[in-house]
Amino acid sequence: MKVSFYGHTRQYHNIKEEIDGNIARVLESGSYVMGPMGSEFEAQASEYFGTKHAIGVGNGTDALWLSLMALGIGEGDEVITNANTFFATVEAIWIAGATAVLVDCDPDTKNIDPASIEAAITDKTKAIMPVHLYGQCADMPAIWDIAEKHGLKVIEDNAQGIDGNGDTFKQGDRSDAVTTSYIIQKNLGCFGDGGMVFTNDDSVNEIIRKLRNHGSPARNVHSAGFNSRLDDIQAGVLSAKMKHITEWTDKRIGWAEVYDKELAGCTSFTRPVKTEGYRHVYHLYVLDVKQDRDGFLAFLQENGIDAKTHYSIACHKQEGFPWGKPAVVAESLVNAEKNADTCLSLPMFPELTQEEVDYVIEKVKEWDAQQG
């Protein structure tokens, strides 16, 4: 049996009429970039997310650096973020011209550690950029308090955390911006590149709307800007899919509960640690393997199960930015480095079948039983 890591085409087939209908509407409108479907989706997204503004941009990385730029953060400034994240988070800080200051994660949730953030603050620090890693919110109440105390901006990277919130807070509540990626691997994904900035700040909204479109607030009027727009076909796909995001998240949570229950007796790894009262949206279901992670990964792959690692090289161990400013490592990153050696992600998507999940569980248990 083969179990793939993603269910992109299954998801498409399940709501094909809605997606095809929206794509056809865009094609017939004759307006494909900055057209009516783009605006319609932005209105839908800001209502869904609960922020005053939602601005469609080219991808999740652009959403991050456009937010930094709109907040006036660049040359000479430091931005504190996770060492264990997808590389784009760090890359975006470098693109904005600022220095990424990498700090360690909590050993259990793998999310950025608030105490490490506070310890890394210098007089150059301008912002904190927490990532909702694997689909679980970072400890936002603690991060917001730190930001307030030190007068720092907060930009949440929610590329993996759409639809996830805490019981006592919502993403973006006290942040300057929340950014997301709509690439197909994410929990809400289109059929190309796409991203978005959510904000309650009118100035951030206005600046990003200009920056994304050649610095143009009106026809023939320009200041320096870029080209980073969410096109209308992708907006149409996302508009159809957004209506299903809650139901899809609930399915992910359901599969996570099955994994949790059936794998509870295994001793060669620990299962994802959920913070009490948080809605973990299981972008990824990541095991923390006690020994021979690579052997475990090979065993699953040999048995037709497409498991993966997220991420087997921590950001500060990458080649970095040889032609520009390097990122700075604030402390000894023991948890992030350990995570790179021990993380293993099992297949996790709403369209999994019971049979597939049972097969994954059977093979994981078989591996676990072989470990001493």
Ligand SMILES: *Cc1c(COP(=O)(O)O)cnc(C)c1O
């Ligand atoms: C995917 C991802 C990004 C980048 O998104 P793109 O749309 O590929 O640019 C940024 N941060 C995190 C945490 C991600 O997972």
